Structures are given as structure tokens and as C-alpha cells.
Amino acid sequence: MAVQTAADTTTLDLGPASALSCRECGERFELGPIFACASCFGPLEVAYDLPTEGPEELRKRIEAGPNNIWRYAPLLPVPADVADKPSLNPGFTKLVEAGNLARELGVTGSLYIKDDSGNPTHSFKDRVVAIAVEAARAFGFTTLSCSSTGNLAGAVGAAAARAGFRSCVFIPHDLEQGKVVMAAVYGGDLVGIEGNYDDVNRFCSELIGDPLGEGWGFVNVNLRPYYGEGSKTLAYEICEQLGWRLPDQIVIPIASGSQLTKIDKGFQELIKLGLVEDRPYKIFGAQAEGCSPVSAAFKAGHEVVRPVKPNTIAKSLAIGNPADGPYVLDIVRRTGGAVEDVDDEQNVAAIKLLARTEGIFAETAGGVTVGVTRKLIESGALDPTLTTVVLNTGDGLKTLDAVAPTTGPAATIRPSLDAFRAAGLAI
């Protein structure tokens, strides 16, 4: 696989990142903009020389860092001075103790929402893109690119603008206006592709192999090994915000499955470094019924995932052939968790439940995790007496259509006290 970069990789500074290693066969490669193993085509991931200082010192170093993901620079593929470079500085979003929701769900332990709608472009994608930007800088790329159906396009456009990269982002031509505006407003080139998301993806793969795409960092293709590491910061933040403690249970949405695998990787690193006590935790995966290949495989006891054609309002989770599906199954089974799914109606009900109890307006992916949490409690798979963290990875303002048909005024009246009295709302 050709390394498409002008940078001399021997002078690369990606902090503690030491190599890329194949998740399948373990073969190691020099750090570079490559994403598949030259021997077995397995996915590559970042290997590290992790800090050798004691946990007390490392904790102190992290806590003295900035209120964003760069506080974890010693555990990420980024240079030590990363916080000084122009970045959207995502992360360190709120871990909300959700007492009202807990009561509604019959949870007697502690229930938390990790609310990533607080990121700069209001989705967790800002985390992964921020790491990809640093890799792009290191490899000498000047253009950032991606294929996207929405959240990622906005995150790449915004991050590129701030960090001084050109961006050129590809989307299906028929996206909703809101997502198109969000993807285009940052001033990069937005290109509509006549076709669906699969067509966009295929086109991007062609472009990477062509001289036209030279100098381009596709955050979710040739920078994917770095990009994916951004999800580890969710694990770090949750544990730090719990007082350097692992949660007992965590509910994570599954699109490609990468986020779930990287959160597990993050937990394992914290254990290895002694930053948290090594105790059991259960990882649960959440899908939308209309795109639930991993949930189906889990329930059937399969080790492989059979691709599906997505049909769900949870568009940010609508990946019918999730690349990390088998790894997700491994992790969920290893930790004693489960994968569950909810239909569109349960999703909308869960979005409203979270809004009504905690004042958090989640996108449809958040409806999936909250809805699945409810279902897992009802089935007994999730223990309501323990500490549970549920991820909300995006913002309801981006998926208004999901709730709009059933969310509106309780009454519309003339501006008079009599009319208000007649509406029967004054209790």
C-alpha cells in the first residue's frame, strides 16, 4: 500500500504512538497513512509506548491538563504539544447524573448520561476528527476529506477551517437541507454525489488511489487508524469523571462498531496503567431495529455479522455492514454484556423520555441507547442496582424530523385569560 505523503516518516512525532499493528494477524507497520494490513488485509490500529510513570503522577499530569481531550495526550497518537495547535478542542463533555431518568427506569444504582452533544459541532465526531487532523498534519496532508451522511461532514468542515486545512467533503446529493448547510457553512468544498452513501464511499476509495487525491487525508479511510483512537477519550473521561473508576455497565451505540471497540481499548489501557482498579465491567451495544445486524448476530449466537439494508430514523447509525461487527460481538460476550435494538417508535419515546426527565435533547442515536437501556433493564440483562453509563453521541437539533410529527403546542389560544382557562392547562 503506497504511502501518499511528502512527509519523512522517520521524523514523525505522534507522541506515544509507536506503530500500526494488524488487528487480525498482529503484523506491525511503520506509522503512516495506511489502514489495511499488507499481509492479510485486516484493519490496522495504533500501538503505543504507554507512559511508564506511576498512576499517581500520571493522574496528576492529566488533571492539570486542559478541559478537553488533549489532557489525555500521553495516551493518544498526538505530539505532546498538541494543545498549543489550532483545534476545536472537543471533549470533556458533561457526565450527567440522571436521577430523574433513573427513577423512571427503576434504576436504584447510579445512572449517568455521557452527553456528547456538548462538543463543538454537537456530536462525538469532533473527537475522532481532532485526532485525524493531527495525523494529517504529521503526514503533510493539506486537504481533509471524508464521505458522510451528516455529522462527520460538519465535524470535518469545522475542524479543517480552524486548523488551516482545505477540506473537500462528499455526501449523497439528496441529504436534508440542515445537514447540507452545516457541511457547507465552514467554507470547504462540499460535493454532492448522485447516488447513495455506498456510491459515495466507493467513489472515495477510487479517489484515494488516484493522483487527484494526492495529499488528501480521508479521515475515515486512510487516516482511520488514528481517527478511531479519538473514541478512547470517551472511556478516559467517563472514568475520570467517576473519580477514576470504571463504570459497572455502559451502553454504547453501534454504527460501524468502532466506537464500542475503542472504548473497551480505553478501559483496558486505564487498567494496565493502574489509573483505575481492575474490576469487571459489562459493555452493551445498542442498535436500531431497522439496522441491527450486530444485534441479530448476537441473539443468534453467530460470530459473523450478516449485512442488512438500513431502514431506520437513526441515520447516524445506519451502517448495514459494520466493519467492526465481529470485534463488537467478541467484546460484548467477553464482558458479559449484550446487544439489543429498538424500533423507531421506541426510539422517539426514548428521546422524549430523556428530554422530559433530564432536559437533554438527544439525536436519534441517543434515543437508541436510552431505549435499549430501558429494554435491557426490563429483560434483566442490565442490573439496575449498579453504576451505569449511557452514551448520547449527538444533538436533537440535527434530527428534528424524528420528533416533530408528535411534538408541538399543548394548545393554541387567543391571548386572553378566559381562553387559557378554557384550555385546561392551569393547574
Added chain:
Amino acid sequence: MAVQTAADTTTLDLGPASALSCRECGERFELGPIFACASCFGPLEVAYDLPTEGPEELRKRIEAGPNNIWRYAPLLPVPADVADKPSLNPGFTKLVEAGNLARELGVTGSLYIKDDSGNPTHSFKDRVVAIAVEAARAFGFTTLSCSSTGNLAGAVGAAAARAGFRSCVFIPHDLEQGKVVMAAVYGGDLVGIEGNYDDVNRFCSELIGDPLGEGWGFVNVNLRPYYGEGSKTLAYEICEQLGWRLPDQIVIPIASGSQLTKIDKGFQELIKLGLVEDRPYKIFGAQAEGCSPVSAAFKAGHEVVRPVKPNTIAKSLAIGNPADGPYVLDIVRRTGGAVEDVDDEQNVAAIKLLARTEGIFAETAGGVTVGVTRKLIESGALDPTLTTVVLNTGDGLKTLDAVAPTTGPAATIRPSLDAFRAAGLAI
């Protein structure tokens, strides 16, 4: 003025707040849900017994507090244990050093954007509502209410849900669907009023005086003195984030004018407490040309503000008769600042400029402050060699219509390299 509450005000705990005092005649009143002086009808504001500890100790106490507005509890009308109560915990939003924007505007000093789109419901309204909620709690109110055209309705709905209040919010019946959904999704009662915003306001004033509204806290009416204090936290955060230093210049949007007056109040308190060095600062006000009564009065050298009928895309600033207009004029003149306005076209250009340079997608109120900053630099009123802070008080996702007509794909093509080459974007 009747105090509509069951709570015994002699046991009130609103922290350092000691009384309400009339901004016009100085008469003092007991803390309560009142908003106008019984003698002269002037607006009431909160008076304090400020902390007596030295600046070093106070700074340390603040810095050890939570990453939200409650770190400033010693300077706000809230009990000392406020951080333990259920709240959306807004504030401590990013102060972004805007180097790219500075270069475009010819600023050679330091230019910062205080980006309040990072608040829980993505506008600065979360700050003021959070304080109003604590006042409502203290006064024994059980329902939170307001009149609103958008941002405030969402902020009240969300805060009420989280804090365990019923909410009943009034809006004009013909608002955009997005704002209606955001106002209704948190599960409170949303009531559409057949009429415009003025009709909604008049209706709310009637309701406050009627038994129907008993036990109701209208955040921007009978809780307004407390509500307004939330804007002081912008002043505190900016100074702390600058390293406990006043900015030389600050550009603030003007709707009612309350935010600008409270930021000045916050700066004055920090000086008085010795938390920052007492040195000159200039406050600049920003309006939209289609609703610029304060800008017009400033330019004409008037001391009173002549009401206008708003006609601007900056709907969150569209208050034609700003209550705090005269106080804004006083402050701007006292500090050596100015008030300026931009038209809709300049507003949209400024939204895009900020997005393109810093990856921040502002609502139309942010377009107004950035556009006015540009104009003030061009006119020489704002010194480009000094430290300047520009406020962005809301999120572009809420005012998509402003930029949508001129923001879209650079090209729409078939999924082929030839088509991409022909589009001329691959540079």
C-alpha cells in the same frame, strides 16, 4: 406589588444577595419575586454582601469549583450549595483565541470569541434561566414560565425538566417548526398564542396578576432581577479565562440591553473585589440594522431610545423597545465604546466568515457581533492592537434559514473521477 409566594422570605437563602434595589431611585426592597420599584416603577436589581476574603483566597475558591457557572456562586443570588441541586449546569464555555479571524480582520492584538453555543441548549439563555430556577425554588414556585420567540422557550423547558418544575411556556403561534419542537420536546406545556410577541407579552403580564398564575415564576418578568444576574457570569468567565484580566475591548449584542449592563456590572464587581486589576475597558454594543434603536440613539447623541418595529433576520435580537437601552448608552459612553449595527447581508457574511476562519457556526446574533466588530475596526472605533473579546450567544443550527439560501454544494456530480476532474475542485 403583591408577593405571589407561599415561602417565608425571612428564611430565604439566596447566598450573598441581600436585597433588591431600584436602579432609578435606589430604594431597597426585601428579596422577593418583584421586579419594579413600588415608588418610581424603575427596574429592580440584586444588591449583594460580597465576599470579604482577600482576592487570593477568593480566586482559589472559584478555581476549585465546578466547570460551570456555579464556581461563581459567592457572587450570585444562589445558595452556597447550589452545585448540588439538579441543574443543567451551564457556563464555562470556551473562550476561543481566534487567530485566523484576527488575520482576516487586520487585528494584530489578541482576538477571542466567547462561544456560548456550547451551553446545554446552545444559547446564553441557559445562564440566566439557571439563576431564575434557583430564585423560583427559594420563593416556592412550582411552575416556570416565560414569553419567548425561541431560545428562551427551549432553555426554560429544559431547565424545568431537569430541576423538577412544571413548565408552561408561551410563544407566538406561527414560529418556525424547529423552535416549536425545541420548546415542546422537554415535555412541559407549550402554548401558542394567536398574535405576535407583543401580544404574548401582554398576555403574560395579565396572567401574573391573576389567580391562574399563582405559584408561577415567569423567568423574564417576576424573576427578572435574578434572571438578569446570570449574564454576569460571562464577565467572570472571560476575565478568569484571560488569566484574571479585563479585556481591553468587548463587543456585546443588544436585545433588551440587559446582557450588556450585567457584563459591565460583573467587571465592576471583579475590580471591587481585587480579582482583576482596575484598568480601562471599552464596551461596544452590536445591533441589527433592522432593529437598531440603541445604535440610532448612540449615533444621534440621544439619552433616550426611540422604539422601532423590528425587521431583521437576527430574531433573537429583535426587541424594538429595549428596556435597558438608556443604561446601555450610559455604559458605552462611560467606557469610551460605541454602538454599531450591520444589515442582514453583512450579518450573513459575518456568520460565514466566523465559520470559515474558526469553525464556529454562530446564530444570527453572532453574525451581528462579528459583523459589527469588522465595521468598528474599519471605522477606527475599535483598536486592532489591543485584546478584544467578541460574544457569540447562540448556535447556527437554530437559524439555518439565514445562511441556507447561499450555502450549499460547490458541485453535484456523478460518482466518477472524470466527473470530479471536470468539476475543477481538485487542486
